[in-house]
Amino acid sequence: MALDNKNIFVNGFTFCLDHGDELCTRCCCDHRMDNNVRIEKELGDVEELFEHEVEVRQPINAYAHGAVAALSTESAYECETHKAVDCLKCFNWVKIIKQEAEDAEEHGRWLGKRASLKDFLTPDVVVADG
Numbered sequence: 001m002a003l004d005n006k007n008i009f010v011n012g013f014t015f016c017l018d019h020g021d022e023l024c025t026r027c028c029c030d031h032r033m034d035n036n037v038r039i040e041k042e043l044g045d046v047e048e049l050f051e052h053e054v055e056v057r058q059p060i061n062a063y064a065h066g067a068v069a070a071l072s073t074e075s076a077y078e079c080e081t082h083k084a085v086d087c088l089k090c091f092n093w094v095k096i097i098k099q100e101a102e103d104a105e106e107h108g109r110w111l112g113k114r115a116s117l118k119d120f121l122t123p124d125v126v127v128a129d130g
């Protein structure tokens with residue numbers, strides 16, 4: 001809490017103002033947990049898919065999805081494409097995360113194979129968390 005970081009809010013999700021990142025190493029912030037909670041219901045079965053990994057999913061960058069400060073209200077963000085505040089098409093985080101979950105699942109299967117093999121060789125391996 002040493003830094004006075006500013007955040008932006010795009011369609012319910014929190015990102016750092018300077019970089020538009022959910023997870024920002026420069027701002028030392030990680031909003032993924034907060035953001036996950038916001039879409040918990042919508043995620044539903046996907047959360048199962050992720051298991052604990054929903055907490056370590058790929059961070060989203062709001063600016064990469066075209067978020068720009070809305071002219072009408074300074075605190076809101078709109079998309080570049082439709083000029084719509086909290087655009088459900090461009091800032092469809094649930095869809096983005098679900099897509100990632102599907103990809104992760106495929107990848108995860110392969111990783112799972114490796115992990116079990118690794119487990120077999122080194123049972124004391126602890127997955128470090130940041």
Ligand SMILES: [Zn+2]
Nearest residue numbers: 016019024027
């Ligand atoms: Zn940042």
Ligand SMILES: [Zn+2]
Nearest residue numbers: 079082087090
């Ligand atoms: Zn849009």
